[in-house]
Amino acid sequence: MGAMIRGVAAAAVCVTGGLRRCAAAIAKGSRPSAAFVAAVALAIVGFGAAEASAGPTCKPKRPRPVVHLRNMGPCAFDPGTLSFVGKPPQQAACLLRALDRSRNLAPAPADLPAALAGRVGQPAGLPAREAIGALLRKLDLERDFAAALWRPVSRARDNDPDAPAARYFVIHDTSGPNYGSRAFPADIDVTPKINNLRLFWCADGWAKSHVVINRGGGMMVGHDFEIPWRETKFERAPAFAGALKGLFLHVELIQPRRRAPGFGRRNDAQAPTPGFTAAQYERLALLYVIASVRAGTWMIPAFHAPIDADIRGGHDDPQNFDLQMFARGLDDVMRTLQRDELLASSAIDE
Numbered sequence: 001m002g003a004m005i006r007g008v009a010a011a012a013v014c015v016t017g018g019l020r021r022c023a024a025a026i027a028k029g030s031r032p033s034a035a036f037v038a039a040v041a042l043a044i045v046g047f048g049a050a051e052a053s054a055g056p057t058c059k060p061k062r063p064r065p066v067v068h069l070r071n072m073g074p075c076a077f078d079p080g081t082l083s084f085v086g087k088p089p090q091q092a093a094c095l096l097r098a099l100d101r102s103r104n105l106a107p108a109p110a111d112l113p114a115a116l117a118g119r120v121g122q123p124a125g126l127p128a129r130e131a132i133g134a135l136l137r138k139l140d141l142e143r144d145f146a147a148a149l150w151r152p153v154s155r156a157r158d159n160d161p162d163a164p165a166a167r168y169f170v171i172h173d174t175s176g177p178n179y180g181s182r183a184f185p186a187d188i189d190v191t192p193k194i195n196n197l198r199l200f201w202c203a204d205g206w207a208k209s210h211v212v213i214n215r216g217g218g219m220m221v222g223h224d225f226e227i228p229w230r231e232t233k234f235e236r237a238p239a240f241a242g243a244l245k246g247l248f249l250h251v252e253l254i255q256p257r258r259r260a261p262g263f264g265r266r267n268d269a270q271a272p273t274p275g276f277t278a279a280q281y282e283r284l285a286l287l288y289v290i291a292s293v294r295a296g297t298w299m300i301p302a303f304h305a306p307i308d309a310d311i312r313g314g315h316d317d318p319q320n321f322d323l324q325m326f327a328r329g330l331d332d333v334m335r336t337l338q339r340d341e342l343l344a345s346s347a348i349d350e
């Protein structure tokens with residue numbers, strides 16, 4: 001095949017194939033003519049425009065490996081009741097366990113922070129939707145969260161109307177980018193390299209989680225809380241035949257990682273200290289309140305790590321999560337909402 005013909009063929013690949021195939025096709029050609037270079041340049045510009053308008057796609061290219069369950073996990077999930085064992089505060093204590101330095105699950109906290117212990121699993125004390133709406137307006141978050149306040153959360157069994165509403169509010173970290181053996185830069189809380197939420201946006205509706213929170217407190221909704229979405233291996237296990245789809249809501253907190261010594265050459269086991277910013281805890285607490293109001297019950301917060309702990313290739317997130325900071329964020333949100341409700345009612349009385 002002559003260089004020119006090869007060039008035209010490569011250009012065609014550039015138009016119809018992906019950028020990787022395009023680059024490979026160009027690499028195969030030798031001594032390209034001016035016409036070839038022009039054709040490829042046009043094709044790449046055209047492809048770039050098409051790709052930009054279509055947006056990034058996130059649907060896995062191949063089927064994900066089948067998840068084999070050895071057991072129902074360290075918090076003993078009961079497929080009959082679609083619930084982990086124990087009363088909601090006990091479940092939260094079991095599910096809010098991080099991995100320790102040896103990568104084993106740490107013991108359950110002796111006492112849950114009062115902000116959580118007095119609420120989880122209870123319908124009492126949920127704030128009024130109107131008060132949350134006013135707060136969202138003040139925070140300029142109305143567009144993404146206000147209208148949906150009056151909508152429910154997802155239900156298990158892929159939104160089966162007879163299945164229980166979502167019970168578990170699962171906290172993740174993005175575990176990336178991975179700095180390898182380099183130190184964390186000083187600007188991780190502000191640099192767009194890490195915090196650009198567009199990096200998590202998916203044009204095809206396959207965003208990884210319901211919401212992503214960056215280190216400045218910015219948020220991106222991947223799926224509304226009414227959309228049943230799975231992010232853990234446990235939920236995907238064929239043993240459940242899809243029954244867990246919709247029982248869990250998922251929130252990702254942006255957190256870079258680096259290599260930790262003693263865990264092999266390629267790992268992402270080391271998180272920054274502190275792991276998250278105050279802005280992330282505040283927004284996470286706000287989302288927890290919104291999700292709970294929509295569920296009609298204070299949800300059971302959980303970490304990803306214990307849910308997948310007994311599954312091969314399970315995850316270690318979130319790392320360096322400070323439960324007290326989350327509880328403080330929840331107290332702050334509630335205090336603000338109660339103050340605003342009081343102000344509103346006294347304005348009506350006058």
Ligand SMILES: [Zn+2]
Pocket residue numbers: 171172173304315317
């Ligand atoms: Zn996770």
